Amino acid sequence: MFISRTHLVEVFLTKLIFNxxxxxxxxxxxxxxxxxxxxxxxxxxYVVFAIFLSxxxxxxxxFLVCGKIPFLWFSKSITxxxxxxxxxxxxxxxxxxxKLFFPMLVVFQDAFKQVIVFAFMFVFILYFGTGISxxxxxxxxxxxxxxxxxxxxxxxxxxxxxxxxxxKYLVATAMMALMLGSGIFYSYKDVIxxxxxxxxxxxPLANLIKNYRQVLMEHTLPDWAALGxxxxxxxxxxxxxxxxxxxxxxxxxxxxxx
Amino acid sequence: xSTDVMELSNVSVRYKSRKSFFRHDYFTALDDISFTIxxxxxxxxxxxxxxxxxxxLKVLSNIYGVDEGVxxxxxxxxxxxxLALGFDVELTGRENAVISGMLLGGRKRDILRKLPxxxxxxxxxxxxxxxxxxxxxxxxxxLGFSVALTMQAELxxxxxxxxxGDGRFRQKAEEAxxxxxxxxxxxxxxxxxxxxxxxxxxxxxxxxxxKLKMIDxxxxxxxxxNHFINS
Numbered sequence: 011m012f013i014s015r016t017h018l019v020e021v022f023l024t025k026l027i028f029n030x031x032x033x034x035x036x037x038x039x040x041x042x043x044x045x046x047x048x049x050x051x052x053x054x055x056y057v058v059f060a061i062f063l064s065x066x067x068x069x070x071x072x073f074l075v076c077g078k079i080p081f082l083w084f085s086k087s088i089t090x091x092x093x094x095x096x097x098x099x100x101x102x103x104x105x106x107x108x109k110l111f112f113p114m115l116v117v118f119q120d121a122f123k124q125v126i127v128f129a130f131m132f133v134f135i136l137y138f139g140t141g142i143s144x145x146x147x148x149x150x151x152x153x154x155x156x157x158x159x160x161x162x163x164x165x166x167x168x169x170x171x172x173x174x175x176x177x178k179y180l181v182a183t184a185m186m187a188l189m190l191g192s193g194i195f196y197s198y199k200d201v202i203x204x205x206x207x208x209x210x211x212x213x214p215l216a217n218l219i220k221n222y223r224q225v226l227m228e229h230t231l232p233d234w235a236a237l238g239x240x241x242x243x244x245x246x247x248x249x250x251x252x253x254x255x256x257x258x259x260x261x262x263x264x265x266x267x268x
Numbered sequence: 269x270s271t272d273v274m275e276l277s278n279v280s281v282r283y284k285s286r287k288s289f290f291r292h293d294y295f296t297a298l299d300d301i302s303f304t305i306x307x308x309x310x311x312x313x314x315x316x317x318x319x320x321x322x323x324x325l326k327v328l329s330n331i332y333g334v335d336e337g338v339x340x341x342x343x344x345x346x347x348x349x350x351l352a353l354g355f356d357v358e359l360t361g362r363e364n365a366v367i368s369g370m371l372l373g374g375r376k377r378d379i380l381r382k383l384p385x386x387x388x389x390x391x392x393x394x395x396x397x398x399x400x401x402x403x404x405x406x407x408x409x410x411l412g413f414s415v416a417l418t419m420q421a422e423l424x425x426x427x428x429x430x431x432x433g434d435g436r437f438r439q440k441a442e443e444a445x446x447x448x449x450x451x452x453x454x455x456x457x458x459x460x461x462x463x464x465x466x467x468x469x470x471x472x473x474x475x476x477x478x479k480l481k482m483i484d485x486x487x488x489x490x491x492x493x494n495h496f497i498n499s
Contacts, residue, residue, distance in 0.1 A: 021370045025354075028367055032358035035399070104350040105371050106330040260333030263326065264283065 022111065026118055033119075044123045045130055052078050059195050069227065072139040076222045077194035079131050084160055084215055085185045087120040091164035092171045092181045099266035109262045110255045113168035117161055128153065135226050143229040152221045155237045158244035159214055165251035169258075172265045192216040214240045272304040272342055273423050273454050274328060279337035281323055297323040299478040300337070305423065310455045312469035312486065314462070314493060320478040321458045325425045328456060343422035343454075347373045351432065352412030357401035361392055364400050365415050372419045382418045389444070390414035391437070406434060413441050417448065424448075427458045462490055 034040040055074050059065045066073065091113035095102070098112040136142055171177045192215045193201075202210045211217045217240065221232040281298040297320045305311055305328075313321050326332040327339060329348040354371045355364045365386050369379035379386075387396050390410040392403075400408055409432040426449075432441055449455050449468045459465050465472055465486060472489040474481040482489050 017370075017373075017375060020376050021367075024367055024370060024376060028356065028359055028363055031363075032356045035358045101354055101371065103326070103331060104348060104353050106346075107371070260330065263331045264281075264333075 018108070018111070021107075022115065022118075025115060026122070029115065029119055030122060044126055048079055048082050048127055051082065055195055065195075069139060072135050072227060073197070073223065074195060075131055075134060076226055077192070077219045079127060080156060080219055080222055081189060081192060081194050081215065083120065083124045083127070084156065084163075085188070087117050087160045088163055088167055089181060089185060090120065091116040092167040092178055094164075094168050095172050095262055096175070096266055102263050103267050108255065109168075109259055110165065110252065113164045114161070116168075117164050121157060121160075132226075140227055140229070145225055145229045145231055148231050149222065149225045151237055152218060152225060152232050155221075155240050155244075156218050158241055158248070159218070162244040162247035162251070165248065165255070169251065169254060172262055188213070188215055192219055194219065211236070214243070271307045273307050274305040274342060274346075275338075275340040276304070276327075277302050277338045277340070279327060279334045279339060281320075281327060281332060282335050296478050298327065298334075301475075301478075301480045302337075303473060303480060303483050305454065305456060306471075308452050308454055309470040310449050310457055310468055312465040312472040313456060313458045313475065314460075314465060314472060314489070315475035315481075319475040321475055322427055323478075324475065325427050325456065325458060328423070329425055345373055345421040346423040346425065347419055347421035348425045348427070349416050349419060350412075351416055352408055353416075355400060355408065355412065358399055360398060361390075361396040361400055361403070361411050362387075365396075365411060368412065368415045369418065372416060373421050374419065378420075379415075379418070386411075386414045386418060389417065389440075406432075406437075410437055410441075417441075417444055423454045423456070425456045425458075428460065462494070466490060 034043075037043055039046065052071070052074055055078060056071055059074070060070050094112040094116045095109055101107060102109065102112075132146075167177070167181055171181075191210075192213060193210075198207060198210050198216065198220070211220065217233070217236050221237065224230045225232055279298055279301045280296065283295045283297055285293045285295070287293050301324070313324060315321055323332065325348055327334055329346050330339075330341075331348065350372070352364075353368045355368060359367070362383065365383060366376065366379050369382070369386075370376055374382075387393055390396075390407075390413070392407060392411055395403065395407065400411070403411070413432045426445075432438065446468060449457065457465070457469060469486050471483060472486045473483045474489050474493055482492060
């Protein structure tokens with residue numbers, strides 16, 4: 011009401027840049043952690059599955075990267091945004107800022123870092139993978155679909171946590187379940203029974219990971235119908251949550267102050 | 269055209285706190301409050317601690333919604349003056365001044381234009397590009413106050429922030445804020461200092477246990493308030 015839309019966008023972008031800088035200045039290796047953290051996590055999975063358990067085959071490291079990197083983006087964005095309104099309580103109690111500002115700030119912060127991670131991921135796959143083809147261009151649509159899904163789910167979890175602080179534990183459990191159930195370190199085609207595979211792919215993250223691999227490793231265009239379905243689902247959820255936040259905006263300040 | 273920038277009709281605000289899994293306690297912070305704020309006036313708000321003064325400012329600034337009643341704004345920009353709003357200790361004084369000014373309602377280009385003035389007023393010239401985690405509390409308050417002083421809004425809400433810092437800076441800050449309050453700006457000022465209320469306000473609103481006890485000229489309200497406190 012008191013801040014124009016242009017002003018809000020200006021505040022959002024300035025805060026986004028400052029938050030990225032602030033986050034990086036808290037550690038010795040600064041911005042390098044944006045790449046080091048996912049690289050280390052992929053390395054751990056590789057050591058466990060490819061070396062100790064002798065699983066995977068040729069290009070297993072690329073297979074892991076195509077699963078783990080998109081999962082990490084999803085998981086970090088959702089976990090961070092679930093706490094975003096509570097973490098912003100200082101600001102919320104001093105200025106009339108739309109509450110959607112807080113989860114969206116987290117989502118865009120993580121998305122900005124992810125652009126750099128993806129750039130390195132593509133170079134990595136180019137070097138260790140199965141080559142490059144024009145099909146790679148279509149990965150942009152997979153990334154955008156995932157971004158929409160992250161926006162939608164972030165809005166939902168950020169709206170619930172201030173009412174139900176215990177929800178953060180469920181988010182953590184859900185992320186663990188998603189890590190195990192999205193085919194990050196196994197191929198669903200080899201592990202899941204054929205009659206259950208369609209059910210498995212109803213998990214949007216599993217479907218997205220399948221599409222990343224399809225494009226980047228198999229040089230096949232993504233499953234447009236699946237991407238369209240996830241986009242539609244996300245857009246409907248975004249619309250519903252935007253209306254919800256508009257109607258309940260002033261509730262949150264008292265909720266996080268109590 | 270109305271000369272009231274804001275109208276409150278029968279406004280009530282309740283806080284809910286959890287006692288056990290299903291049981292909650294309710295506390296009424298504002299109870300059936302009605303009044304208007306006139307354009308260009310300085311309205312003082314007095315009352316003992318816990319009487320609902322800060323809650324009232326949060327309702328006026330649209331940070332809190334109301335449980336009952338109606339708040340009608342006849343102005344577009346209302347800002348609650350907060351020191352060091354949105355400060356991040358990892359950022360420099362300059363960066364914090366920019367983001368804090370923007371969160372207080374300023375446009376980036378205006379804040380960048382006013383930045384030299386902010387730096388001079390805060391007396392932080394040599395420290396302004398250092399992270400604020402290296403500042404003392406006093407330095408942070410000086411910067412926060414200097415930013416808040418440049419804030420422009422149709423209605424400014426002030427909650428006990430007339431003076432900060434050490435003796436000399438405090439006097440300078442009080443004088444600067446008093447000048448701002450005495451201008452044509454519409455202001456709601458919460459203060460425990462009866463001297464400030466008497467000197468700066470056109471009308472005074474007295475809150476007691478969340479209810480509006482009285483709203484009138486400073487002389488009348490302060491006389492009755494003092495009588496009430498001393499009786």
